[in-house]
Amino acid sequence: MGKKRAYVVMNGRQTGVFDTWDEVEPLVKGFKRAKYQGYSSRDDAEQAWQANQAAAPSFATAAGAPAAPTFASVPPPPAFVPASAPAFVPVPPPPPLTPSIRDMKAAILQAGLGVADLVEKSDVVERYRQALAAARPAAPAFVPRGAASSPPEDPVAAAARAAAVPVRPSNPRPPPMRGSVTTPTRPADDGADERHELTEEQESVCAAAMRGESLFFTGNAGTGKTTTMRELITRLPQRGSGKVFVTASTGAAAVLCRGTTLHSFAGIGLGKESTGLLIKKLSKAARKRWGQASTLVIDEISMIDGTLLDKIDAVGRAARGSSRPFGGVQVIVSGDFMQLPPVKVSRFAFEADVWPTAFGSNQFCLTRVFRQRDQSFVSLLNELRVGRASPATCATLQATVARGLGAVDGIEPTKLFARNVQVDAINKQRLLELAGATTTLRAQDEGDVRRIEQCSYPAELHLRIGAQIMLLKNIDVEKKLINGSRGKVLAIQRKDGQIDSIKCQFKNAGEWNVKRDEATVEEAGKVLASRSQFPLRLAWALSIHKSQGQTIDLLDCDLQGCFEDGQAYTAVSRASDMENLVVRNFSPRVVKASAKCLAFDQRLRRGGAAPAEDEDDVVDLTADSAPAPAPASGGWNYADGRRPPPNRAATLPTGAPNCLAGKVFVTTGVLPTLDRDQIKAIATKHGGRCTGAVSSKTTHLIAGEVLDDGRPVAESGKYKKAVTLGTAIISEAEFRAMIR
Numbered sequence: 001m002g003k004k005r006a007y008v009v010m011n012g013r014q015t016g017v018f019d020t021w022d023e024v025e026p027l028v029k030g031f032k033r034a035k036y037q038g039y040s041s042r043d044d045a046e047q048a049w050q051a052n053q054a055a056a057p058s059f060a061t062a063a064g065a066p067a068a069p070t071f072a073s074v075p076p077p078p079a080f081v082p083a084s085a086p087a088f089v090p091v092p093p094p095p096p097l098t099p100s101i102r103d104m105k106a107a108i109l110q111a112g113l114g115v116a117d118l119v120e121k122s123d124v125v126e127r128y129r130q131a132l133a134a135a136r137p138a139a140p141a142f143v144p145r146g147a148a149s150s151p152p153e154d155p156v157a158a159a160a161r162a163a164a165v166p167v168r169p170s171n172p173r174p175p176p177m178r179g180s181v182t183t184p185t186r187p188a189d190d191g192a193d194e195r196h197e198l199t200e201e202q203e204s205v206c207a208a209a210m211r212g213e214s215l216f217f218t219g220n221a222g223t224g225k226t227t228t229m230r231e232l233i234t235r236l237p238q239r240g241s242g243k244v245f246v247t248a249s250t251g252a253a254a255v256l257c258r259g260t261t262l263h264s265f266a267g268i269g270l271g272k273e274s275t276g277l278l279i280k281k282l283s284k285a286a287r288k289r290w291g292q293a294s295t296l297v298i299d300e301i302s303m304i305d306g307t308l309l310d311k312i313d314a315v316g317r318a319a320r321g322s323s324r325p326f327g328g329v330q331v332i333v334s335g336d337f338m339q340l341p342p343v344k345v346s347r348f349a350f351e352a353d354v355w356p357t358a359f360g361s362n363q364f365c366l367t368r369v370f371r372q373r374d375q376s377f378v379s380l381l382n383e384l385r386v387g388r389a390s391p392a393t394c395a396t397l398q399a400t401v402a403r404g405l406g407a408v409d410g411i412e413p414t415k416l417f418a419r420n421v422q423v424d425a426i427n428k429q430r431l432l433e434l435a436g437a438t439t440t441l442r443a444q445d446e447g448d449v450r451r452i453e454q455c456s457y458p459a460e461l462h463l464r465i466g467a468q469i470m471l472l473k474n475i476d477v478e479k480k481l482i483n484g485s486r487g488k489v490l491a492i493q494r495k496d497g498q499i500d501s502i503k504c505q506f507k508n509a510g511e512w513n514v515k516r517d518e519a520t521v522e523e524a525g526k527v528l529a530s531r532s533q534f535p536l537r538l539a540w541a542l543s544i545h546k547s548q549g550q551t552i553d554l555l556d557c558d559l560q561g562c563f564e565d566g567q568a569y570t571a572v573s574r575a576s577d578m579e580n581l582v583v584r585n586f587s588p589r590v591v592k593a594s595a596k597c598l599a600f601d602q603r604l605r606r607g608g609a610a611p612a613e614d615e616d617d618v619v620d621l622t623a624d625s626a627p628a629p630a631p632a633s634g635g636w637n638y639a640d641g642r643r644p645p646p647n648r649a650a651t652l653p654t655g656a657p658n659c660l661a662g663k664v665f666v667t668t669g670v671l672p673t674l675d676r677d678q679i680k681a682i683a684t685k686h687g688g689r690c691t692g693a694v695s696s697k698t699t700h701l702i703a704g705e706v707l708d709d710g711r712p713v714a715e716s717g718k719y720k721k722a723v724t725l726g727t728a729i730i731s732e733a734e735f736r737a738m739i740r
């Protein structure tokens with residue numbers, strides 16, 4: 001049997017996807033009817049988990065809590081089918097199913113409901129009926145003519161089958177989408193369509209860009225990176241020295257900055273081939289683009305893989321016949337590595353070979369946070385940013401659940417979830433709660449349709465009057481009708497027997513008739529595929545990935561299942577104030593930060609210098625940070641030349657390579673600055689080990705003062721076992737002291 005690289009725990013003390021058996025063992029060992037499975041890759045495990053989640057979508061309420069049992073009916077058929085769409089006929093309702101209790105149990109387990117729920121037969125039956133009801137809306141109410149005569153599939157099986165199809169990550173590397181090199185705009189809610197007077201530090205970024213320098217600028221969430229980028233893109237053409245190409249990592253991000261994808265600009269397709277082959281296959285059109293480019297802007301650089309960046313550098317050099325980085329094109333990159341990482345990262349962009357030569361001496365940090373005005377909220381976010389949650393932060397965020405957020409102008413708070421299946425389930429459930437018929441609007445795809453799968457326009461859009469929606473394209477920037485604008489459906493309007501437009505009421509932008517739009521996938525100037533669809537999506541809920549870059553005025557986020565570094569930080573930092581924020585399922589466990597990115601971030605903030613022996617690693621860059629001495633040499637630019645003071649929040653100590661040889665650590669409780677991943681990384685780096693459960697082999701238990709839920713650490717099972725076995729119980733400070 002191959003080595004297991006990831007595990008899914010469907011029933012255990014905690015459920016979800018885990019990377020090591022060490023993590024899984026304490027969750028399932030001794031847990032009655034534990035259910036878990038090992039997989040050879042994290043991707044497989046994620047897919048299995050999502051399939052497991054998808055099988056029971058409607059058991060979560062809008063608030064993410066278990067719903068009261070309801071038997072949702074099959075949604076009524078669409079009142080209208082556009083003539084331009086294929087003709088459809090209704091499917092007769094599925095015949096009543098009479099499964100055995102065993103079948104029902106299997107279906108329920110498959111739906112991830114947990115055996116603990118199966119108390120008695122009647123409960124099993126009710127749960128099965130719920131699973132059935134939940135799955136029914138997922139099955140199309142209409143199928144293409146000709147297919148209608150085939151017997152309908154068991155909806156639960158259909159849901160399971162659908163869930164078994166590999167689920168694409170929510171921020172996959174997309175096919176290139178059509179883009180234009182124009183002033184970017186952002187969703188209406190974030191106020192990014194307003195032009196602001198730039199601060200001194202934002203101006204200093206623009207000034208360097210206008211001098212023709214390549215540069216990287218970063219900053220915490222909400223410090224105005226996109227605002228600055230937008231401004232400098234309007235200014236750059238004034239240099240008049242060539243074309244400015246605006247790109248982003250994904251199709252969605254490209255839409256946000258009204259650019260194109262980096263892949264599309266560079267002419268490298270998906271960029272999977274070797275550098276040599278990419279150069280060989282480079283089209284004439286791509287060579288021409290490279291030749292014309294004076295400036296290449298890359299937004300959300302944190303989502304670009306370092307290996308890909310090196311390939312693009314090599315392609316640029318080859319296309320332009322120059323050995324300078326990117327063939328001598330000025331490259332301006334921006335992003336925050338502490339937010340969501342690329343889907344599959346072999347190296348981060350800052351680890352690319354080209355990074356130090358291209359940007360090493362010209363890196364800027366925006367330090368003033370605009371999105372949140374309340375400094376205590378900014379400080380709380382700074383903790384999450386570095387992967388930390390103090391007991392005070394836990395208490396503050398957990399207390400938000402008691403808060404009820406109401407609708408404003410008829411638009412409800414946006415709910416954020418870690419996974420698409422949760423988002424889809426909520427949107428589907430809320431749609432079905434509205435009275436009236438569902439209208440199904442099918443996309444009209446042409447060309448190589450596989451390539452259009454990543455298009456943000458949905459293949460099928462189900463609407464009812466009153467549905468909460470989000471606009472997926474910029475219609476009128478002046479009127480604030482732009483990508484991300486939220487509103488609700490007022491009417492579905494027909495002309496000559498076809499659906500002509502969807503009349504929507506948008507928040508802050510009034511009523512608008514939204515018409516069909518066409519998205520295309522191009523390569524080398526050739527349209528490979530196109531999708532015609534109304535540029536709308538249901539928007540009671542959004543995924544955290546899709547929320548990146550947005551400001552959300554009324555935010556209700558559920559952090560259950562947050563699995564990625566920076567995910568919790570990205571979610572919570574969308575809010576502009578604490579009063580309009582609800583955070584569900586918060587625990588320090590969901591707060592993760594990549595140790596590599598953290599080290600990079602902190603190194604840069606120190607001006608590239610190694611940490612002083614007595615200096616901690618993490619610095620606090622809030623606006624109210626006290627000025628500190630300027631760095632001796634360049635590398636990190638602050639408008640006023642200061643560098644921030646250290647925040648004694650977290651350090652990753654370094655000692656002799658084998659100073660922890662033979663030591664086996666286990667952690668329990670909330671540690672002051674380090675999390676278990678960091679302890680593990682530190683232990684491994686110094687010849688020791690870190691495991692998930694206390695055993696006779698454990699040499700040290702590193703204990704915080706309290707558990708995630710606030711109970712004293714002495715109540716933890718690990719603590720009690722360590723006491724029984726006589727294992728040394730130490731604090732984080734004592735652990736640090738062992739590393740010399």
Ligand SMILES: Nc1ncnc2c1ncn2[C@@H]1O[C@H](COP(=O)(O)OP(=O)(O)OP(=O)(O)O)[C@@H](O)[C@H]1O
Nearest residue numbers: 190191196197198221222223224225226227370549
């Ligand atoms: N100079 C400024 N003056 C006033 N408001 C500003 C300024 N710069 C940015 N803002 C506002 O701050 C908010 C956040 O800006 P922006 O979205 O550009 O931040 P960001 O750093 O890109 O955030 P994220 O990393 O979360 O995407 C927006 O509402 C924007 O309008």
